[in-house]
Amino acid sequence: MSEIIEATDQYIQQLFKEKLPSTFVYHNYTHSKRVYKSINEIIEHSQINVKDATILQLAALLHDTGYIVKREGHEEESAKIAREFLSSKNVEKDIIEGVEKCILATKFKDTVPTNELEEMIRDADSSHLGKDYFEEASEFLRQEYQFQGVKDFTGRQWRNENIKMFVEKHKFYTDYALNNWQPVKQENLATLMEAKKKYKKKLKKEELKAQLKVKYKDASPDRGIQTFYRTALRNHIKLSDIADTKANILLSVNAIIISVTIGNLFSKFDTNPYLLWPTTIFIVSSTITMILAVIATRPNVTRGEFTKEDVENKSVNLTFFGNFHKMELSQYQWAIDELLKDRDYIYKSLTKDLYFLGKVLDRKYRILRLTYTTFVVGIVVSILAFGVSFAFADLTVAEVQQIIEKPTN
Incomplete structure (x- = not known):
């Protein structure tokens, strides 16, 4: 790990420890390190230079620091924090600009990746969708929404939200993610669909049981x-x-x-x-x-x-x-x-x-x-x-x- 990467890791660890509310059980230091690990997987299987690799690694560590300020629009705040920190470390201007663009590319709702680096950071940020620990990570995110007062999802509602994310809102871009994470993503989606099917079957059975109970309650002596x-x-x-x-x-x-x-x-x-x-x-x-x-x-x-x-x-x-x-x-x-x-x-x-x-x-x-x-x-x-x-x-x-x-x- 280069000096700037090591310094950035120590910086975000201390930053989250001192300023990030404990209600952030998903978007925290653990998540940032998980994204950092995923981006390194992509880098190892890609043909990019050291400079671009450094940009991606810094963006992975700094992309969620804006949560110490606010939830909505945290990407812009993360970009500001990244610029201030990297400038204080005398990092080259073009690297800082590259980090800012990669951080802003993680804004799923409003942006589409425009280059290879943005695709890579986007895949790393959503890599949990194609990992075995998806269910655990997803539950942490649901709890965070509840603790933060965003929305209190029921198990059924959260499952439907995840299915919608898998089918309509998310896609992997890099060859590595498509070859290694997409198959697991499909398995996770299949698990969600099966759970939804079982729930519908159970609900239908209970409704039928209730109807029969009402129908034959008075008819049976x-x-x-x-x-x-x-x-x-x-x-x-x-x-x-x-x-x-x-x-x-x-x-x-x-x-x-x-x-x-x-x-x-x-x-x-x-x-x-x-x-x-x-x-x-x-x-x-x-x-x-x-x-x-x-x-x-x-x-x-x-x-x-x-x-x-x-x-x-x-x-x-x-x-x-x-x-x-x-x-x-x-x-x-x-x-x-x-x-x-x-x-x-x-x-x-x-x-x-x-x-x-x-x-x-x-x-x-x-x-x-x-x-x-x-x-x-x-x-x-x-x-x-x-x-x-x-x-x-x-x-x-x-x-x-x-x-x-x-x-x-």
Whole structure:
């Protein structure tokens, strides 16, 4: 590397480090060195003199320095920076002018290369389009546009922009680029086109799926049927839990009542015989209440077996454990496989399950109603009995008999 090339490399490295915003993740020192490497590839395979080679190398290093000033029109700023720097290094005037022209030739939108040097620098600047690292470099450029607030491209939009660039806006000019980079460029384009094709296919599939979903959502009864069974079964199970909870409450309350009554009143019967009958009524009503609560929650035991004929005739409900808890696993798996083959069998099983749950609930709530009635009546009668007992506690048997017989005289 000649002295001026080395000095220029150090200059742009320090310049970008101090003045280039960190949001430039593509147009930075790394990009400039990548262009410099590409221009050297072209120079090595071209018949140009040392002076022209120096112009190209300097232009490659300095062509994006204008980004420290502004994005739009950075090429003109890069040319100014290049002139000031190269003049300070006493570089020949014709080399400086050549560098300026090459830098301005990298303005893709508004210029067309007019000579061999401009074609070379133009190819080097866009060499990433024909390299294996195109996808990585392209993503850095997309992120830079986003960070800089130029435009926030989606993946699909950016892919379309790249395809447009490949097909409509870009071309290689030098023989070296056409022979070595153009084939890779075509591969990169093919990859983009394939990705676009896959995306369109996926999008079309999703749109068709959405259309079918809307079309058959109301036409198919499956969703409504499933919702019905799910809601009905959930409500039945919830009601069963409520009944069991109420029965357990009555069991606990009456167990406490009996314990307290036995512990406090039985020992007083010798001195307070008038407590015998109220206490007996109280305990008996509580005991009946507990018995009814147990009956309400007492599970029914089923045989837990089914035959092959039951499954074939669809007469067994495989959704209820009481019909299969004694069967072997292999037999139950076979029965379930047969069930799942028949949509009607599934719904019939769910219907049976729902029906018998309803029957169980009917029994539970009838007994539970009787349990609460017994409990309330027992409490009321017991309280009245205690009241009467306390009222006549100090009377003799003869006096009580007189009070009872007095209205008949």
